[in-house]
Amino acid sequence: SQQGEEDPQALSIQEGENATMNCSYKTSINNLQWYRQNSGRGLVHLILIRSNEREKHSGRLRVTLDTSKKSSSLLITASRAADTASYFCATDAGGTSYGKLTFGQGTILTVHP
Amino acid sequence: ETGVTQSPTHLIKTRGQQVTLRCSSQSGHNTVSWYQQALGQGPQFIFQYYREEENGRGNFPPRFSGLQFPNYSSELNVNALELDDSALYLCASSGPTGAENTEAFFGQGTRLTVV
Numbered sequence: 001s002q003q004g005e006e007d008p009q010a011l012s013i014q015e016g017e018n019a020t021m022n023c024s025y026k027t028s029i030n031n032l033q034w035y036r037q038n039s040g041r042g043l044v045h046l047i048l049i050r051s052n053e054r055e056k057h058s059g060r061l062r063v064t065l066d067t068s069k070k071s072s073s074l075l076i077t078a079s080r081a082a083d084t085a086s087y088f089c090a091t092d093a094g095g096t097s098y099g100k101l102t103f104g105q106g107t108i109l110t111v112h113p
Numbered sequence: 114e115t116g117v118t119q120s121p122t123h124l125i126k127t128r129g130q131q132v133t134l135r136c137s138s139q140s141g142h143n144t145v146s147w148y149q150q151a152l153g154q155g156p157q158f159i160f161q162y163y164r165e166e167e168n169g170r171g172n173f174p175p176r177f178s179g180l181q182f183p184n185y186s187s188e189l190n191v192n193a194l195e196l197d198d199s200a201l202y203l204c205a206s207s208g209p210t211g212a213e214n215t216e217a218f219f220g221q222g223t224r225l226t227v228v
Contacts, residue, residue, distance in 0.1 A: 045218065088155050090155075099146055103157070106154075
């Protein structure tokens with residue numbers, strides 16, 4: 001079953017604007033990861049945030065995690081046309097479920113030049 | 114480039130046939146997981162292999178089976194193909210079990226079409 005639910009399902013913005021995507025999940029996690037997928041091909045890992053972390057940055061990406069609300073957000077600042085892709089959150093429950101990721105439905109981001 | 118290689122990239126099969134998909138994991142990774150991604154959906158976990166043994170399975174029927182070899186490469190086999198098996202199949206390799214909080218590296222996927 002899909003644990004993560006991304007919101008919105010689709011987002012259309014202009015180059016230079018910020019894009020925010022949200023993810024909610026249902027069960028306890030060890031970490032939460034964000035991935036990007038271009039044109040239905042392989043997934044590219046963007047960032048991993050552990051359950052004991054609240055915020056993490058990587059370049060133009062900022063991820064927050066609120067375990068009390070079971071939610072995470074991905075912020076892409078100063079977006080570029082090349083950021084156009086589908087973005088997925090994935091949860092890893094850890095323990096015996098280590099590495100068995102549960103993905104959401106994804107957010108389709110379109111950045112217009 | 115993630116170092117994870119999948120073959121073939123595209124495949125067309127007839128309903129009822131069998132298919133084998135292959136994955137070479139990233140050097141040093143002994144855990145391989147397989148996912149099925151239907152069009153417009155997120156990937157769904159099929160199963161995971163660790164040191165040549167199945168180490169967890171998602172909600173997929175037994176006609177989905179796998180193997181992992183001593184060099185940690187892996188195969189996904191699907192018997193008695195159904196139209197709903199049409200999807201992108203993704204392989205992911207990750208570090209040793211126990212080294213938690215490590216990312217998974219995905220291959221480019223195999224696009225399977227069942228007609």
